[in-house]
Amino acid sequence: MTESNPPAVTVLGLGDMGTALAEALLAAGHPTTVWNRTTARADRLVTKGAARAGSVAEGIAASRLVVTCLLDHRSVHDVLGHHADSLRGRVLVNLTSTSPDDATELATWAACHGVDYLDGGIMAVPPMIGTPDAFVLYSGSRAAFDTYHDTLAAFGACHYLGADPGMAALQDFALLSGMYGMFAGMLHAFALAGTEGIEAATFAPLLKRWLSTMIGFADTAAEQIDNGDYGRGVVSNLAMQATGYDEFLTLAEARGISPELLAPLGPLMRQRVADGHGAEDLTGVIELLKTKSNGSDTARTGSDA
Ligand SMILES: NC(=O)c1ccc[n+]([C@@H]2O[C@H](COP(=O)([O-])OP(=O)(O)OC[C@H]3O[C@@H](n4cnc5c(N)ncnc54)[C@H](OP(=O)(O)O)[C@@H]3O)[C@@H](O)[C@H]2O)c1
Numbered sequence: 001m002t003e004s005n006p007p008a009v010t011v012l013g014l015g016d017m018g019t020a021l022a023e024a025l026l027a028a029g030h031p032t033t034v035w036n037r038t039t040a041r042a043d044r045l046v047t048k049g050a051a052r053a054g055s056v057a058e059g060i061a062a063s064r065l066v067v068t069c070l071l072d073h074r075s076v077h078d079v080l081g082h083h084a085d086s087l088r089g090r091v092l093v094n095l096t097s098t099s100p101d102d103a104t105e106l107a108t109w110a111a112c113h114g115v116d117y118l119d120g121g122i123m124a125v126p127p128m129i130g131t132p133d134a135f136v137l138y139s140g141s142r143a144a145f146d147t148y149h150d151t152l153a154a155f156g157a158c159h160y161l162g163a164d165p166g167m168a169a170l171q172d173f174a175l176l177s178g179m180y181g182m183f184a185g186m187l188h189a190f191a192l193a194g195t196e197g198i199e200a201a202t203f204a205p206l207l208k209r210w211l212s213t214m215i216g217f218a219d220t221a222a223e224q225i226d227n228g229d230y231g232r233g234v235v236s237n238l239a240m241q242a243t244g245y246d247e248f249l250t251l252a253e254a255r256g257i258s259p260e261l262l263a264p265l266g267p268l269m270r271q272r273v274a275d276g277h278g279a280e281d282l283t284g285v286i287e288l289l290k291t292k293s294n295g296s297d298t299a300r301t302g303s304d305a
Pocket residue numbers: 013014015016017018019036037038041069070071072074075078079095096097098122123124125126
């Protein structure tokens with residue numbers, strides 16, 4: 001089919017995120033067709049210039065590039081399941097959060113039906129879409145990514161992570177895991193400060209300053225992990241950190257704050273110290289995270305207690 005310039009795009013799924021994606025496409029001047037199971041959710045976009053598709057089939061027919069942003073993997077199959085033939089020869093960019101295996105399954109399904117498939121992981125919340133803070137991870141068809149890079153850039157910076165369709169989902173989940181670890185630490189910190197009546201708004205600037213400074217540890221840790229040398233460039237040895245860690249968990253309990261968000265790291269630190277790695281960095285704890293089930297020979301030998 002002949003492409004308009006800028007290319008036409010169909011967005012299937014107009015929840016908070018799908019709506020933000022469609023708005024970004026409209027703002028960038030793309031002819032945008034939208035469909036949602038609950039049709040009223042398209043109303044606001046239509047007033048902004050989107051074309052309403054009366055059905056999934058009508059939406060697919062409107063554009064060579066079809067973007068899905070639905071709740072989960074199952075809903076993608078629910079929506080596209082009966083439309084494989086209509087999708088043939090088109091490009092499907094799935095921005096629904098899925099697992100790597102689900103992304104691979106969908107890519108295989110798409111390939112079987114002659115659909116060029118690109119999987120995506122959105123690293124933004126809806127208000128960030130179209131701003132410099134947003135970025136999106138992509139993996140799967142390189143041709144699809146190259147063809148539609150400028151279109152996809154309406155959502156945020158584009159990072160292509162390779163032909164393996166599961167790669168975007170894997171790194172998306174890894175990034176979110178890092179975020180939740182940080183959020184867990186934040187909640188513990190607010191709770192502990194709160195035991196002295198310190199308001200969260202008073203404490204937040206110090207917390208932000210400290211976490212912003214410490215984020216540089218990612219580079220140190222990466223160098224240690226990639227070189228398999230947890231003693232490289234150590235400035236705060238693990239034995240010292242493990243001692244301090246126990247003390248602030250004890251303080252939390254004494255102040256009536258459950259240490260449950262942070263407690264799991266303590267035994268891992270202690271085990272590394274007991275195994276003779278006290279002079280190394282905290283990073284070596286990563287060795288204890290490897291279990292037999294992920295194919296590593298390095299199994300946990302110590303107690304979790
Ligand atoms: N919001 C965020 O901060 C954020 C950030 C990054 C990634 N994401 C990902 O983006 C995706 C969409 O998130 P969202 O925030 O837009 O969620 P949402 O507001 O809950 O919207 C969910 C969408 O999925 C549709 N849906 C659910 N089940 C369906 C089914 N069986 N058949 C057809 N449509 C179905 C809903 O349609 P109805 O309106 O008819 O219910 C709605 O359009 C998710 O995979 C999410 O993980 C979200």
